[in-house]
Every structure is written in C-alpha cells, then in structure tokens.
Amino acid sequence: MLGDRMEWSDRACGMAALRMILLSYGREAPSVTELLKLGVKQNALTERGWLHAGIAEMATGFGEAPPPVWTPLTMDLVP
Numbered sequence: 001m002l003g004d005r006m007e008w009s010d011r012a013c014g015m016a017a018l019r020m021i022l023l024s025y026g027r028e029a030p031s032v033t034e035l036l037k038l039g040v041k042q043n044a045l046t047e048r049g050w051l052h053a054g055i056a057e058m059a060t061g062f063g064e065a066p067p068p069v070w071t072p073l074t075m076d077l078v079p
Contacts, residue, residue: 012036014050018059027062 015035022029030038035058039045044054 011045011049014055015039018055021059022062029062 012032015032018035019029019032029035036045039050039054039058042054042058044051044058
C-alpha cells in the first residue's frame with residue numbers, strides 16, 4: 001500500500017500539517033502514518049502529490065473546526 005518509507009517520506013508534509021491542525025484545535029489526531037494510509041484509501045494522494053481538496057475532505061471527517069479567532073492588527077502592536 002505505502003511501500004517503503006523512502007517512497008513516501010517526501011510526501012508526508014501534508015499529513016503532518018493536517019495532524020498539527022487537528023491537534024491545535026483540540027481534536028484527536030491519528031499518527032502521520034495512519035493519516036497517510038487514510039489519504040491513500042480516500043484517493044487524496046495522486047502520482048503528482050496530494051490533492052488539496054482531498055486533504056480538506058479528510059479534515060472534515062474529524063469534525064467541524066471552531067470559528068477562527070481574528071485579531072485586528074493595530075499600529076500599537078507594531079514596534
């Protein structure tokens with residue numbers, strides 16, 4: 001399925017990023033290897049790389065994200 005680690009290690013950054021995003025929102029996150037397997041199963045990985053829409057679809061499978069926190073940039077924040 002995934003083959004040797006050397007075959008996919010340079011294509012794991014999308015799954016590492018997804019894992020970090022899930023964790024930052026307080027979600028349980030599978031290991032990068034498990035995310036890779038899930039992505040392959042869901043056809044999110046192509047010969048050319050990860051499909052952004054595929055990663056987004058995977059992310060929705062872990063629940064809705066809370067609303068983003070937006071902080072306006074004001075001049076008093078600039079040194």
